Amino acid sequence: MRKILYLEPVGGIAGDMFLAAGVDLGVSPDAIAQALSGLKVPGWKLAVSRAARHAISGTHLDVVLDEREAHPHRAYSDIRQLIEAATTLSPRAKERALAVFRAIGEAEAKVHGVSIDAIHFHEVGAVDSIVDICGAAVVLDLLGDPEVYSAPPPLGSGTIRVAHGNMPIPVPATLELLRDVPVRFEGVGELTTPTGAALLKVLARIGQPPPDFIVERIGYGVGTKDFKDRPNVLRAAMGRAEARAEGLWVVEANLDDSTPQLLGYLLEHVLGKGALDAWVVPATMKKARPGHVLSVLVEGGARETVTDTLLRESTTLGVRSYSVERTALERDWVEVETPWGRVRVKRGLRNGVVLNAHPEFEDCRKVAEAAGVPLKQVMAAALAALSSGR
Numbered sequence: 238m239r240k241i242l243y244l245e246p247v248g249g250i251a252g253d254m255f256l257a258a259g260v261d262l263g264v265s266p267d268a269i270a271q272a273l274s275g276l277k278v279p280g281w282k283l284a285v286s287r288a289a290r291h292a293i294s295g296t297h298l299d300v301v302l303d304e305r306e307a308h309p310h311r312a313y314s315d316i317r318q319l320i321e322a323a324t325t326l327s328p329r330a331k332e333r334a335l336a337v338f339r340a341i342g343e344a345e346a347k348v349h350g351v352s353i354d355a356i357h358f359h360e361v362g363a364v365d366s367i368v369d370i371c372g373a374a375v376v377l378d379l380l381g382d383p384e385v386y387s388a389p390p391p392l393g394s395g396t397i398r399v400a401h402g403n404m405p406i407p408v409p410a411t412l413e414l415l416r417d418v419p420v421r422f423e424g425v426g427e428l429t430t431p432t433g434a435a436l437l438k439v440l441a442r443i444g445q446p447p448p449d450f451i452v453e454r455i456g457y458g459v460g461t462k463d464f465k466d467r468p469n470v471l472r473a474a475m476g477r478a479e480a481r482a483e484g485l486w487v488v489e490a491n492l493d494d495s496t497p498q499l500l501g502y503l504l505e506h507v508l509g510k511g512a513l514d515a516w517v518v519p520a521t522m523k524k525a526r527p528g529h530v531l532s533v534l535v536e537g538g539a540r541e542t543v544t545d546t547l548l549r550e551s552t553t554l555g556v557r558s559y560s561v562e563r564t565a566l567e568r569d570w571v572e573v574e575t576p577w578g579r580v581r582v583k584r585g586l587r588n589g590v591v592l593n594a595h596p597e598f599e600d601c602r603k604v605a606e607a608a609g610v611p612l613k614q615v616m617a618a619a620l621a622a623l624s625s626g627r
Contacts, residue, residue, distance in 0.1 A: 239384060239448075239450075239477060239478040240380070240381050240382070240383035240384065240475070240476075240477055240478075241383055241384050241386070241447050241448065241450040241474075241475070241476055241477065241478050242377075242380060242383040242384070242385045242386070242473060242474070242475050243386050243387070243388075243447045243450075243473070243474045243475075244258070244385065244386070244387040244388065244437070244441060244471060244472070244473055245387075245388045245471070245472040245473075245474075246387065246388065246390040246391065246428070246429065246433070246437075246471055247467060247468060247470050247471065247472055248290065248391075248424075248428060248460060248462075248464060248467045248468050248469035248470050248471070249390060249391055249392075249393065249424070249427070249428025249429045249430075249433065249460065249469065249471075250390055250428075250429055250430070250433035250434075250436070250437060250471050251369075251429075251430040251432060251433045251460055252365075252366060252369025252370060252372075252373065252430070252432035252433060252436065253298050253299065253300065253365075253369055253458075253460070253461070254433065254458035254459070254460045254469075254470070254471040255369070255373045255376070255433065255436055255458060255471065256269065256283075256298050256369060256372045256373060256376060256458070257285075257295065257296040257297055257298040257457075257458030257459060257471070258295075258296070258456045258457065258458030258471045258472070258473040259373075259376035259379070259380065259456065259458075259473070260285055260296045260298060260456070260458075261295050261296035261456030261457050261458060261473070262380065262454050262455075262456035262473055262475050263454060263456075264376050264379045264380065265379070266283050266285050266298075268375075268379055269283065269372050269375050269376065269379070270282070270283055271325065272325050272326060272327075272330070272372075272375040272378070272379075273323075273325070273326075273368060273371055273372060273375065274325050275322075275323035275324045275325030275326060276319055276320070276323045276325075276326075276367065276368075276371060277319055277322065277323075278319065278364050278367055278368070279303075280302055280303035280305070280364065281300055281301065281302050281303065281364050281365065281368055282300075282301050282303075283298060283299075283300060283301075283368075284298070284299040284300075284301045285297070285298050286298075286299075288459040289459070290459055290460070290463060290464075290468035290469045290470050291467070291468035292468075293457055293459075293468045293470055294457070294459075295456065295457025295458060295459040295470055296456070296457065296458060296459060297458075297459040297460075297461075298458070300364065300365035300368045300369065302364055302365065310363070311367075312354070312356065313338065313339070313342040313353055313354065313356055314354060316338050316367065317335060317338070319367070320334050320335055320338070320371065321335075323371075326371065326374070326375070327378055329374075329377075329378060329382065329554060330371070330374040330375050330377075330378050331374070333373075333374035333377065333439065333440060334370050334371045334373075334374040336439045337370045337373070337374070337432075337435045337436060337439045337440070338370060338435075339353075340414060340435045340438055340439050341410065341414070341431055341432070341435045342356050344410045344413040344414045344431070344435075345410050347413055348409040348410055348413055366432055369432055370432060370435070370436070373436050373440070377440065380475065382554075382555070383475065384442075384447070384478075385440050385441040385442065386441060386442045386445055386446070386447040387437050387441040387442065387443045387444075388443075388444070389418070389419035389420050389421050389443060389444045390415070390420055390421065390428070390429045390433070390434070390437060390443070391420075391421040391422075391423045391424045391428045391429065391467075392406070392407040392411065392412070392415075392420055392421065392422055392423075392424070392428060392429050393406045393407060393423075393424040393425060393426050393427050393428035393429065394406055394422070394423075394424065394425055394426075395425055395426055395427075397426075397427050406426065406427045407427070407429060407434075408427070408431060410431045410434075411429055411430065411431045411434045414431065414434040414435050414438050415429075415434050415437075415438060415443075418437075418438065418443040418444060419443060419444030420443075424464065424466065424467065425464065425465075425466065426462060426464060428464075428469075447478075448478045449478065450476045450477060450478040451476045451477055451478075452474045452475070452476040453475060453476040453477065454474075454475040454476070455472070455473070455474050455475070456472070456473045456475070457470045457471070457472055457473075458470060458471040458473065484536075484537050484560050484561075484562075485513075485534060485535070485536060485537070485560065485561050485562070485563055486534075486535050486536075486537060486540045486558050486559065486560055486561065487532055487533065487534055487535075487558065487559055487561050488532070488533045488535060488540060488543050488544055488547065488556060488557075488558045489530055489531060489532040489533065489556070489557060489558070490530070490531050490547050490551060490553035490555070490556045490557070491520065491522060491528060491529075491530055491553065492528055492529050492530075492531055492551060492552060492553055493522045493526045493527070493528030493529075494528075494552050495528075495529065495551065495552050499551070499552075500517050500529060500531065502550075503515075503531060503547070503550060503551055504516075504517065504531075506546060506550060507533045507543050507546055507547070510539065510542050510543055510546050511535060511536070511538075511539035511542060511543065512533045512534060512535050512539065512543055513534045513535060513536065514533070514534040515531070515532065515533045515534070516531075516532055517529045517530070517531050517532075518530045518532070531547070531551065533547070534561070534563075540558060544556050544558065566585035566586055566587055566592060566593065567585070567586045567587065568583060568584065568585055568586070569583075569584050569586065570582070570583055570584070570597075571584060571623065573619050573622035573623050574622055575604065575615055575618040575619055575622055576618060577604045577605070577607070577608035577610060577615060577618075578604040578607070578608070579600075580596055580597060580600035580601050580604055580615065580619050581596070581597040581600050582594050582595065582596050582597065582619055582620070582623050583595050583596075583597060584623075594620065594623055596615075596616045596619035596620065601615045601616050601619060
């Protein structure tokens with residue numbers, strides 16, 4: 238079952254609003270805090286409350302800092318080490334959080350004309366932002382790893398004072414992060430923060446409508462601001478996409494940690510589950526790791542079964558699928574006589590004309606073994622007999 242999360246940044250988006258929307262969808266704040274407990278970042282806690290903006294009620298979340306603890310600014314390398322060392326974060330959550338921080342670091346580096354290693358995170362490097370970004374990755378884990386889509390975010394206007402001084406809204410890092418994706422230049426004040434922009438850019442498909450899905454839960458993450466022209470809320474709709482039963486589908490997964498024996502087993506297994514065809518192609522994965530792409534062609538009715546089989550039987554963490562069209566030849570079988578016995582030949586026809594033919598391998602093998610002749614000789618004789626009409 239495909240899970241869908243559709244985000245609507247009605248009044249913008251910030252890291253705390255993403256977390257709050259997740260809690261409003263039913264994610265436990267205690268579960269988030271437990272997953273973040275492995276970060277070596279002391280002196281914080283989550284404060285969750287109910288709030289309303291423009292008569293829309295939802296969840297408000299604050300990361301409350303202990304003022305007795307030191308909260309230094311951190312370099313990108315420091316944050317990467319914190320996340321990589323956190324034993325309570327899942328590998329997927331670590332991957333997502335690191336990708337978000339890297340996106341912010343690259344945007345800041347480009348804006349300031351320095352390398353990413355020279356960037357020291359100020360607002361974003363603070364404890365609350367580390368919690369926001371890592372917490373967002375945890376929320377997706379706890380929601381069951383849904384596909385995330387987002388409406389184009391509103392960016393706002395005006396100026397804002399940050400660690401570097403007065404900046405235009407959207408601040409340069411936010412605009413750099415949202416390069417090449419749909420956005421809305423509207424609103425007064427900072428509606429979309431750099432953290433919010435990075436979360437959308439890395440985790441969501443911005444401006445791409447979600448597939449038709451059944452909405453099962455709706456959450457509202459309430460921000461700290463109270464705009465006159467719009468509610469400062471992030472709406473999140475969670476549900477499931479109904480699998481279409483018609484047509485043909487390709488279901489596939491990238492595998493970089495599978496043995497040849499497992500790949501062979503998977504091919505046989507999915508064919509036994511109703512697949513029309515299955516194949517494995519070598520590929521170079523991220524970080525130059527060698528791997529394979531396992532692809533399966535199925536009719537719509539068998540799609541969910543094959544998807545479940547790949548998720549259960551392979552080492553993948555996710556499966557993708559897309560609909561395809563196929564033009565297939567008509568097929569039939571004919572028997573032909575060879576000097577050593579009869580074998581079947583499969584023919585492919587189009588409008589009654591034979592375009593392809595191939596002797597049945599098992600038939601040819603049995604005849605060849607019984608007569609003590611080369612297999613290729615039997616196969617050639619079968620094709621010759623087909624051509625002569627024998």
